[in-house]
Amino acid sequence: MYRLLFKHVLTKIQPEFAHYLAMFGLDVAYYAAITKIRRVKPAETRVVEALGHKFNGPFGLAAGFDKNARWIKPLRDLGFSHVEIGTVTALPQPGNPRPRLFRLPADRALVNRMGFNNDGAQVIATRIKHLRITNPFGLPIIGANIGKSRAVEVEDAADDYRASAKALAPYADYMAVNVSSPNTPGLRSLQSVEALKPILEAVKEESLGKPILVKIAPDLADDDIVAVAKLVLEMNLAGVIATNTTISREGLATAAAVVEAAGAGGLSGAPLHDRSLAVLHLLRPVLQGKATIISVGGIETAEQAQARLDAGATLVQGYTGFVYHGPLWARRINRALK
Numbered sequence: 039m040y041r042l043l044f045k046h047v048l049t050k051i052q053p054e055f056a057h058y059l060a061m062f063g064l065d066v067a068y069y070a071a072i073t074k075i076r077r078v079k080p081a082e083t084r085v086v087e088a089l090g091h092k093f094n095g096p097f098g099l100a101a102g103f104d105k106n107a108r109w110i111k112p113l114r115d116l117g118f119s120h121v122e123i124g125t126v127t128a129l130p131q132p133g134n135p136r137p138r139l140f141r142l143p144a145d146r147a148l149v150n151r152m153g154f155n156n157d158g159a160q161v162i163a164t165r166i167k168h169l170r171i172t173n174p175f176g177l178p179i180i181g182a183n184i185g186k187s188r189a190v191e192v193e194d195a196a197d198d199y200r201a202s203a204k205a206l207a208p209y210a211d212y213m214a215v216n217v218s219s220p221n222t223p224g225l226r227s228l229q230s231v232e233a234l235k236p237i238l239e240a241v242k243e244e245s246l247g248k249p250i251l252v253k254i255a256p257d258l259a260d261d262d263i264v265a266v267a268k269l270v271l272e273m274n275l276a277g278v279i280a281t282n283t284t285i286s287r288e289g290l291a292t293a294a295a296v297v298e299a300a301g302a303g304g305l306s307g308a309p310l311h312d313r314s315l316a317v318l319h320l321l322r323p324v325l326q327g328k329a330t331i332i333s334v335g336g337i338e339t340a341e342q343a344q345a346r347l348d349a350g351a352t353l354v355q356g357y358t359g360f361v362y363h364g365p366l367w368a369r370r371i372n373r374a375l376k
Contacts, residue, residue, distance in 0.1 A: 117369030311336025
């Protein structure tokens with residue numbers, strides 16, 4: 039039924055508006071107790087111990103979907119073991135001009151240049167604090183993905199990340215340092231070890247001992263991926279999230295004119311599968327189980343998720359598959375992984 043709805047209705051609606059329309063529907067379903075009726079029970083999933091927490095299943099929601107921590111409870115009901123909110127910046131910002139989200143259905147992919155649109159770290163921290171006070175039990179694991187504010191110069195990035203970490207660390211279960219989105223000018227230059235280390239030191243000082251992971255791009259050269267992994271071990275960080283979206287457009291089934299019309303931005307979805315898996319194979323022998331790997335990129339099925347776990351990932355995440363496979367997607371994957 040969802041595939042028919044997607045094909046004949048949702049694809050006729052501008053993607054960003056369709057996203058918020060779907061979230062409105064999710065709110066209605068949650069408050070009408072529809073999502074609670076179908077909620078995944080812990081006994082139906084595989085418990086994963088990682089990052090100092092017990093995850094009710096290996097499969098969670100990647101950052102970018104719930105930027106402002108508004109839908110954590112309904113997303114839990116849909117079967118995600120963890121929800122990574124954000125990307126959150128220290129300063130609130132509207133993001134890039136619209137349109138900034140595009141579907142490539144032939145590739146089961148999205149192109150986005152959202153530009154870290156979010157309410158800002160202080161507002162979102164207050165929102166999560168209230169959520170924890172009013173729901174002391176039953177929340178999914180909450181990760182806070184933080185990035186650089188657009189108005190802040192690259193040379194001042196460490197202090198900007200510090201401000202976000204200070205606001206969010208008291209209420210998040212783990213922190214994800216995003217230096218790999220292609221949609222904030224200069225951000226990807228922070229993936230070099232020399233630029234990344236002071237940022238991670240600043241976040242570590244404000245993290246209250248919460249686990250810290252680094253989110254990297256699939257477009258990094260293999261040697262740079264290894265260098266980041268070694269830095270994670272050197273700084274005794276919790277792990278790596280691999281990978282973010284790609285700026286590559288190679289091998290797409292979508293017509294070149296359609297891809298060109300979508301313009302710049304990060305590509306997510308099925309085309310990332312092979313590179314994301316290759317990055318995982320690069321990380322595993324370096325980290326050797328001493329740090330957690332969260333694998334994300336092109337995962338659509340339980341079989342693909344299991345392949346990532348077999349290749350060395352502790353947890354897996356998805357986002358674009360949610361758009362193409364519908365609200366029961368996470369539940370199917372986590373149940374199958376048991």
